[in-house]
Amino acid sequence: MDFHHSTSLTVYLLSILGYCAGQDALPSGPVNGTLGGNVIFKTTINPTTLFAISWTFGEPPVSVVDFVSSAGSVIGVGYVGRISLDNSTGSLELRKLTLIDSGTYRVSLRTADVIQVGSTSLIVYETISNVTLRANVIDLMELNDTVIFSCSVSSGSSPFSYRWLNGSSEVTARYGIQLGDGGRTLTIANVTRYDQGPYRCIVSNPVSSKPSQNLTLIISYGPENTTMKVTPLDVLYGSGSNLTLSCSAESSPSAQFQWLLNGTLLSNNGPELRLENIQANQSGSYSCWAHNTRTLRYQISEPSDITVLEPISGANITTTPNSSIIEGGSVNLTCDASGAIITREWMKDGHPLSAGGNIIISEDKRVLSINPVKRTDSGEYRCRVSNPISTANAKHGLIVNYGPDGMEIMGPSEIEVGQKITLTCSADSIPTSSYTWVLNGTEIPGHSPEFTKEKSEYSDSGDYTCTATNNVTGNKTSVVHKLSVKTEGSLSQGLSAGAIAGIVIGVLLVLGVAVGVAVYFMKIKGFFKKESSRSVGNSKSSANGGGPGGNQDLNYADITQFQKRDGGSVQLGNLGTSSTEYAQVRVNNRPGQPAEPPTYKSHHS
Incomplete structure (x- = not known):
C-alpha cells in the first residue's frame, strides 16, 4: 500500500470513528449541478495551512483527490482534468459533470493539530429542452366547450414543476379551472371569451426553466350588445336629408348585419346603411339584425324611430257651404295643406281664436265651425299650419250677409210748397240693399236710398214708404x-227761441186788447142787459135742474174774427200759425157787475 492510499484510508477511518476535532467542514447540501457543467464544493474553513486534504466519492469511497503538503496531490481515476483543489481551504471544483457524478462527497482536512471532516451530496441534472404545449381543441364555443392543455418535455431531468400563464397572468386552480398530473395538465370548463389566451406553460427543474410556445384559442361568442347609431341624430328630419345608420355588436367571429324597417328585412346588408335624399315614405322604426354564423346566434338592436317630414306648402282655407254666408246660418272653415302638419292655429283679424260661444274647433283643429253665424263673425280668418321644419299660412275673408234692419228715414215732416224735398232711407245690410219708394200707395220710380224733388207740390203730402231689399238674404224691411x-x-x-217767444207775447197782447174792445162795445150797446134777463130765466131753469149752474166751462170760441151788427165781420189777421187759437170763456152765475173794458194791466195780471 502506497503512502497516498494509506493517508486517505486513515483519514476516512478517522472520520468514521469520530477521531477528529471538528465536523461540518462542508455546508449542508445537496449541491445541484448541470449535466456538462461545473460545480464547486466550498468548505466552511478560512484559508490556512493544511497538511493533508482528502476527497472521496460514494460507497465504498472512491478517491477523487488526495493532497499532502510534503508530497503534493494525487488525482483519482476519472477525475484527471476535471478537478481543481484549493490547498488553503480544501474547496474542490468538479467540471464536465455527468449523471454518474451524482452521489455523496466527503472531505477530510488536517491541520497541525486538528482534523476536520464533512460530507455533502451532488445531484447532476440534465437541463430542460423542447417544452411542448398542446390542447385537445382550439376552436371552442363560449360557455359550451371545455379545453384541456397538456405540457410535455422531450429532455431534462426530473423533478419538473409547471407554471401556467394566460398572457402575462398566472393561471391557478379555481372554479372551472383544474390543474392535474402534477401540474402538467390544465383544464378549463365552459370557456369564455376571456379564456382565449395566449397560453404558455413553463417547466422547471432545479437547474433550468423552459417555456413552451404560445397557444391561442379561438372562442366563438356573441353577438351581444348590438347597438345602432344614427348620424346625424335628430328627432325629425326634413325630406331630402342624408342619414347614416351604423350597427355594431360584440361577436367572434364578426357578426353579419342586416337591416329592418318596421320589422321587415330590407335588402341592405353590412354594418352601415346609408339613407340619401330620404323621403317621408321612408319614415319608420329602424333596427339592425346581427348574426354569428359560428355560434348560430343572433340579436336585434333597439329600434330607432326616424320621422321624415315634408315641408308644408299649399296651405288653404275652404268654406262649406261655398255660397254666400247668411246671418243665422252656419259655416265650416277647413284648413288643409300639403306636407306633414303637426299643429294648426286659428286667428281672426290678427287675434288668436279659440272655441267658445258659437265657435267650435275640431280636435285636430282642421275644421272651424261657426253656428249660428253672426254679423260680427265677418273678418279675416287665418290658419297657421306648422311642423318642426316649416310653417305656412292661409287666410280667408269671411263676409256674413245680413239685413236689412235698423231702417229709418231722415227728412222733414213739414215743408212749404215749392221747397225741395229730400228724404234719405238707410238700413243695416250686407250687401247694400236696394231701395224702392212708395207715396200714398203709388211707387216712385228708382232704387236710390235718397228721394229728392226740387219743388214740392201739395200733392206731395202723404205717407212715404221706403222698402229695403237684400238680394242675398232675401229679406225686405219697410218704414213709413x-x-x-x-x-x-x-x-x-230759422226763428230763434227768443223771437218765437216775442211773437207769442205780441199775439197775446193783441188778443187781450181785442177782447177788451169787444167787451166795451158790447156793454155800450146793452148786450149784457139782454143777456142778464136771459140769464134770470136760465137761472130759474137751473134751479129746476136745467142749464149751467155755478161756474161752468163753456166751449172754445174762435176769436180770430168778430161779427158786426150789420152782419159784416172783422178779420184779426194771420196770427202766424196754421192752427186756430181758442179763448177759454167761463160763465159766472153771480150777479152781474158793471162792465168795464179790461185794462192792459188787468189783462196780464
Missing part, C-alpha cells in the same frame, strides 16, 4: 215717413 206740404210762408223758418 209722413210729410205735409204747407202753404208758402206758413212755416217760420
